[in-house]
Amino acid sequence: MTGFVITPPAVPALAVADSDQVFPLRRVFCVGRNYASHAREMGSDPDREPPFFFTKPADAVVGMDAPLPYPPATQELHHEVELVVALGAGGADVAPERALELVWGYGVGLDLTRRDLQALAKKDGRPWDMAKGFDASAPCSPLLPVRRTGHPAAGRVWLEVNGALRQEGDLDEMIWPVADVIAYLSRFVTLAPGDLIFTGTPSGVGALEPGDRVRGGVDGVAAFELTVAEAAAGR
Numbered sequence: 001m002t003g004f005v006i007t008p009p010a011v012p013a014l015a016v017a018d019s020d021q022v023f024p025l026r027r028v029f030c031v032g033r034n035y036a037s038h039a040r041e042m043g044s045d046p047d048r049e050p051p052f053f054f055t056k057p058a059d060a061v062v063g064m065d066a067p068l069p070y071p072p073a074t075q076e077l078h079h080e081v082e083l084v085v086a087l088g089a090g091g092a093d094v095a096p097e098r099a100l101e102l103v104w105g106y107g108v109g110l111d112l113t114r115r116d117l118q119a120l121a122k123k124d125g126r127p128w129d130m131a132k133g134f135d136a137s138a139p140c141s142p143l144l145p146v147r148r149t150g151h152p153a154a155g156r157v158w159l160e161v162n163g164a165l166r167q168e169g170d171l172d173e174m175i176w177p178v179a180d181v182i183a184y185l186s187r188f189v190t191l192a193p194g195d196l197i198f199t200g201t202p203s204g205v206g207a208l209e210p211g212d213r214v215r216g217g218v219d220g221v222a223a224f225e226l227t228v229a230e231a232a233a234g235r
């Protein structure tokens with residue numbers, strides 16, 4: 001082999017808090033319905049379901065320092081504030097009691113969702129990819145290493161839009177805590193350094209509009225502020 005036929009894509013990466021170094025991204029996994037309150041608001045019975053997963057492209061992860069582009073092809077862009085787990089080590093069939101050893105650090109992210117397209121996909125039994133995995137669909141705060149956050153098992157998860165509280169929950173309400181999420185996911189795929197896991201959202205999801213000011217966080221991990229940009233011309 002003498003080289004790539006096109007310029008190879010850049011390695012997607014996320015900022016690390018208080019550091020010039022960045023965290024390289026491999027894959028992004030998201031847990032569906034991991035808080036009972038959100039499962040109920042989406043019409044499910046939280047007591048009956050094992051965790052399920054969907055993915056986003058690694059290059060859908062963006063920082064929160066620039067205005068968030070309002071995506072095309074939706075009338076209903078929903079926020080889902082979530083604890084994000086960054087893996088610094090990998091493995092398959094990881095035991096729950098060893099699972100936290102894989103974690104490099106934590107951040108706070110938004111699992112942005114085209115809720116209108118997701119509803120159509122659910123109705124027709126189609127994939128969620130275009131509802132969940134669009135460009136810039138995974139804004140995330142700078143990551144903090146475990147030595148700064150520990151492994152947070154409790155802490156308020158919250159989100160405000162234009163100063164009004166929309167989402168509020170606590171990490172201790174997760175149906176599947178982080179260790180269980182990692183262990184369960186590792187039964188389906190071999191996890192690897194650079195993988196991110198969005199761990200699910202509490203209730204209160206709702207629509208974002210161009211121009212909205214969004215604040216949120218997970219107490220003990222990070223807080224963020226970002227604005228939603230105006231929709232691109234012609235869309």
Ligand code: MN
Pocket residue numbers: 030031032033080082111198200201
């Ligand atoms: Mn979510």
